[in-house]
Amino acid sequence: MKIYETSVRKPITTALIFVAVVVLGLFSLNKLPVDLLPDVETNVIMVMTTYQGASAADVETNVSRPLENVLNTVTYLKNIWSSSRENRSIIFLEFEYGMDIDELTNDVRSKLDLVKSFLPDGTQDPVIFKFSTDMIPVMMISATADQSLPALYKILEENVANPLARIPGVGSVSIAGAPQREIQVFVDPSKLEAYNLTIEGIAQKIRMENINTPAGIMDIGNESYALRVQGEFISPVEMNNLVVGSMANRNIYLSDVAIVKDTLEERAQEVYTNSVQGATIVVQKQSGSNTVKIADAVHKMLPDLQKNLPSDIHLETIGDTSDNIKNTISGLVETVMYAFVFVTLVVLFFLGRWRATLIIIVTIPISLVAAFIYLGFTDSSLNIISLSSLSVAIGMVVDDAIVVLENITTHIERGSRPKSAAIYGTSEVSVSVIASTLTLIAVFFPLTMVKGMTGVMFEQLGWMVTIIMTVSMAASLTLTPMMSSLMLRPDRKRNKFSKWLFRPIEKFLDWLDNVYAATINWTVRHRTITTVSLFIFFILTLVPVFMPESPIGTEFMPAQDNSRISATVELPIGTRVEITRATAEDLYALWREKYPEMAMINFSLGQASSKNVFGSMQNNGPHIISFNIRLSDLKERERSLFEISDLMRKDLENIPTIRKSSVVVGGGHMMGGQSTIDLEIYGYDFFETDKIAKTMSEKMAEIPGLVDIKISREDYQPEFRVQFDREKLAINGLDIATASNFLRNRVNGLVASLFREDGEEYDIRVAYAPEFRQSIEAIENILIYNNQGQSVRIKDVGKVVEEFSPPTIERRNRQRLITVSSTISGTTMDKAVAAINKSVDELNLPSNIYTQIGGSYLDQQESFADLTTLLLLILLLVFIVMASQFESLTYPFIIMFSVPFAVSGVIIALLITNTNFNMMSFIGVIMLAGIVVKNGIVLVDYINLNRGRGMGIIQAVINGGKSRLRPVLMTTITTILGMTPLAISTSEGSEMWKPMAVTVIGGLTISTIFTLVIVPTVYASFAKNGVKRQRRKLRKQLTTKNDKLEQRTKTKE
């Protein structure tokens, strides 16, 4: 027994199997987490090494280079980036996609162990971060305070950060903008000199005094007692009474030579939210945990935390990535619902019967819900990709059921009983149903095998649609016949209402059938004119693409309006923090007034401490202001994110004190921001590369549509260099290492020990008091001691000179580079790149310097190349599926004539909607390859059938076309209307999938209209030629036979 026969004969089993699928699906759906994107396996590892007090150049030579040389040998490495800046070397290792990142991290760790001992003293152990989307903060909470400001860090750490960190899934909670407590010991160098003391000596003394020692176990009588020395300071004041040396038999106390201060760090980042100073608490998630869950838990906890805080501290959420996720997902759920309604209406319109419509519509929820089982099994989430796959599939899942139902109805109309009609009707079309599903699977399944960034995005789309289509095919072969056998009635009696409703529709459809029949009747009799004019149409639509000033631009990813803007403003290097603060406040006042859309403005300025991981990864310094702006909801404002950010850029340009600034739309998300183009200039010589970067940035500024042009290398920082004379050092028994260490301990300070209180540890830092390290003379007078205890001043062994050094040295693949980066706003990627390349050519670069284009352009190029290969592969697969179905090479070739018109349709749709061609549109084109041929298959299949039934070619074509018009229109319109909600949705995140929907709708509409004309026409031509060829062959055979016969008779004679 065939599967459809079994299902008709066992309706209860069939129904319950699908009930089980739905229950399992709903169960999985219930457990599915909500996220923005599928889990992106990270492919970047960051290695951060601090070398306090070293300049960028020192960090480059002593830290970055040795590390790069060793790390370069790690397998699967794609790119290695390093940025060496003051105090810090950051190395990014970019690996091939799809590798086990944990294994790679272990490799990196063991390589680092190898090189660790070669790093200079004073560098801290390199720290490894797995860099991924998880690093984007889940939430940012601002804490504003008034009187409690000095103790803010501790209060927040104990009452907010620690409880938040206990939420399952929270990775780290860091506090920025609240200075930490520090015990400072500021010494007076002249007194040190007088008493013959050194900073190192004092630090050593502090270390020795601030110690608890277990002395052992002591037995007294029957008992054992522990013996301990409790030497740690209980209060910082105790330190004043430390004896640090002696002079003329008198004790010298620490208070004699230094001031002990229990205070805050000297340099710290300041954070303001809506112009009130406070701190920002940044919540980051653990890799793989769910953003929305964490955000919900944090929101739930915040009111309780607020209760325990002093009354002047206010917590406010300033950034919550889960908002965006929730809005995007609910927008998508809405589009799926609309698509469902549209598809139902289309089916009802064409069939005109409630029961039939119900039978078909039932397959939609079943197939879609089945896909949730897959998501549940793979621990995936409800995200943009999985939900838009539902939207994509919703119009296609009914196709199979429609074909089956249509044939069953034909049987019933012929007089068959519903049960037998269901079995034999399904049996007749099962092969073509399977074939047309296979063409779609041929399109979507290869998507699961793409590698790289594109693969990450579309693997899920491929799986989802493949699974949905397979389930819908199974349902159409079992559930649809089963339901038809039970629900369809042989006599179609209609009540008055449905007569009134459906009679006009039927009349219209009949009229349409006749018009179409008349049209192909004309075209098959005027084949040359038809084919040539359609070919001309196709060529004409290609013109816009090949025009020199193409109106259709390309980009990588559509930019998204997620109501977030981040801006970085840099004042000239060396600007005092007070001036920076004033500028920030001015900007705040200006923007507040100009843009009422801004719901929240948060800015931070100043140097982040090395302990603040999140803060130190961002660009920071006393002259840098980072803005973090949240706009009101999309529906409540008229101006878009992009308009506002363009206006902000203009504002920033008009302030002369600002040296450079950038406005990043989307708050620096990995995807969905505006596209960037980077010009990378490689070369060792700073001077030369700087010069080129400067000219290029000027030239790029002239290119219309490029904004935010920035040179990655910051301005040269004025610095004082101490140049030691090696000979003089040697005479005094010193070397550069010792001498520079002395210098460092005096200026930067030496962390002598840790002060412990209430379970917390605070640094005790010994350094020269600030007033003794603010002039060149003070530096020159620093005393350096050799091993014999003899002292010499710095000015006697070297000199202090003023020089400039680049603050950040960037390298890529072990070569120095400087990047001129730009953001695209108002032009397209291909045009901008062409313009940049032209100006680079005009420069005549020296041979040791070369350039390369990077940024999202590179991603676009890679993805487009991948997708083009994929498109060709898919076309081939689709051809194979069709050829095996028809067992012919001619018919698939005829059907392939639909594909060029899909291209025309895409171009027309992009032109009309003024949309750029990006990765999402490319996916749309790939999908089209499978969707458009389906119409051709249906047409050719039926024309073949007619010919098999003995009709002549032209009659077979006209009759076939006429009888297949409705199924073709129906399946096409369900697909188009299924996508329409995606195309017209304005909800948050809709920019992402809009291009794909527009592409599919345009391509499918135009291609269907032309397929209906070109396929019958071309079919007629090919069939005519085929018949002629056969006749010729026959005639030849006959004539040769006749000739032979004649010859034979002649020879007989």
Add this chain to the structure above:
Amino acid sequence: MKSIFIAFDQAYYDQVMGILRSHNIRGFTGWDRVQGRGSNTGIPHLGTHAWPSLNSAIITIVEKAKVKPILKDLKALDETSKLMGLRAFVWDIEEMI
């Protein structure tokens, strides 16, 4: 005894068996899927792409008296849908074992 050979669209199978049952006929020999085409009217039943439907055939040996009523019922069944097709032919049975 007479034999009745019935060739019909396979969708009729249940109904034809029902008619035989209603006349208390137990014995029959049947072919589930056979090809066939009517001499004058009806669509061919060939199981091909062009003519996908197929026939079934049943031969049953009944008493002479039963032939007329059976043929009447079969005729009535055929009348319900001319397009599907049902034909019956009767022979004499000369010997049996």
